[in-house]
Amino acid sequence: MRFVIAGKLRGRKAEIIRQLEAFGLPEGERFEVPKDELSKGAPTIIRRKDASNMTFGWTLSIPRELTDEELDAMHSLNHILTGTTHSRIFGKARAKGLAYSVIGYTGAGTYDSAWDITGQVNHETAPDLIEIIAKELKAVLDGKISDKEIEAAKSFGLGRYQMGAQTVSQISSFYTNRYFSDDFIKDYNKVPESIKRVTREKMIATAQSFIDANTWVFAAVSDGDKEEVVQLSERLGKLFKSE
Numbered sequence: 001m002r003f004v005i006a007g008k009l010r011g012r013k014a015e016i017i018r019q020l021e022a023f024g025l026p027e028g029e030r031f032e033v034p035k036d037e038l039s040k041g042a043p044t045i046i047r048r049k050d051a052s053n054m055t056f057g058w059t060l061s062i063p064r065e066l067t068d069e070e071l072d073a074m075h076s077l078n079h080i081l082t083g084t085t086h087s088r089i090f091g092k093a094r095a096k097g098l099a100y101s102v103i104g105y106t107g108a109g110t111y112d113s114a115w116d117i118t119g120q121v122n123h124e125t126a127p128d129l130i131e132i133i134a135k136e137l138k139a140v141l142d143g144k145i146s147d148k149e150i151e152a153a154k155s156f157g158l159g160r161y162q163m164g165a166q167t168v169s170q171i172s173s174f175y176t177n178r179y180f181s182d183d184f185i186k187d188y189n190k191v192p193e194s195i196k197r198v199t200r201e202k203m204i205a206t207a208q209s210f211i212d213a214n215t216w217v218f219a220a221v222s223d224g225d226k227e228e229v230v231q232l233s234e235r236l237g238k239l240f241k242s243e
Contacts, residue, residue: 001025002088002180006172033110033181041217043233052101054126054228057118057131058236060210066108068186072194073202074115076153078104080145081136082117083156088136089117098125098132110181115210123224130232137239141205144202157195158163188216214240 005016038061043130066074082090082104103118119127137222165171178184210216218233 002183004172004176004179018116018117020152028223035111038112040215043217043226043229044217044219045224045229046219046221047223048221049223051182051221053120053122053222054220054222054224055120055127056218056229056232057116058216058218060115060213060216062150062209062213063112063114065110065182066106066113066206068194069235070204070206071106071108072157073196075200076150076157076195076209077140077145077203078106079153079156081102081140083153088139089133090119092132092136093119093121093129093212096125096128098122102129102133102231110235114142115207122227123222126228126232127235134239136236137207140204141211141239143204145203147200150198150200150203154195157198158192161191161195171237211239211241216240 009016019059029049079087079089082102085091087152089104093099095103098121100120102117105116105118107114107116117133120127164174175185175190178186216236218229218236220229220232222229
């Protein structure tokens with residue numbers, strides 16, 4: 001069992017530790033985290049008759065845990081792609097009235113890591129949105145990321161860091177992300193320097209590693225037909241060399 005306790009602890013630490021150690025639980029080894037062998041998945045649709053549009057998710061995986069440097073790079077890249085109303089994917093889609101939302105997220109697990117791009121879109125505008133996603137990712141893989149975009153993403157990351165310890169919940173979440181999975185305790189004070197070290201090369205290399213793994217799936221919740229999802233998935237599949 002692992003505990004992360006955040007809050008006003010002055011004068012209370014010893015008593016908290018005493019109470020935890022008084023549980024009287026038997027000691028033992030931690031259960032091994034199960035390992036799944038991931039593979040490319042077929043396009044998937046979950047039909048809902050009451051869904052008037054399409055909620056989609058595109059997940060790319062690699063069979064290893066990303067480093068903190070790679071995660072910082074992907075957080076910055078996701079901001080460039082979907083983080084603002086001027087971003088490459090969401091910004092363009094919003095300006096054209098193509099989508100309600102598009103979000104990019106990258107997370108690292110014990111054995112594998114995932115890069116997710118999710119969103120909500122009307123059926124008639126879905127092909128145009130997927131075309132934007134495919135084109136912008138291809139541009140990233142080709143190295144087309146400007147210095148201005150990188151600096152703006154870093155500035156946003158630093159601002160988010162400065163606002164990231166305003167509540168007890170935020171402080172707790174910062175440490176639990178790594179500590180619960182592999183015992184690693186991140187140093188909060190070193191985060192700004194990590195953000196400042198993000199480079200174009202690291203963004204491109206990390207994004208390329210997800211493409212090279214070719215382990216991905218496109219899925220949607222929709223009232224439409226599976227063929228629609230298949231066609232959208234095929235467009236994204238052109239990013240992968242083996243497709």
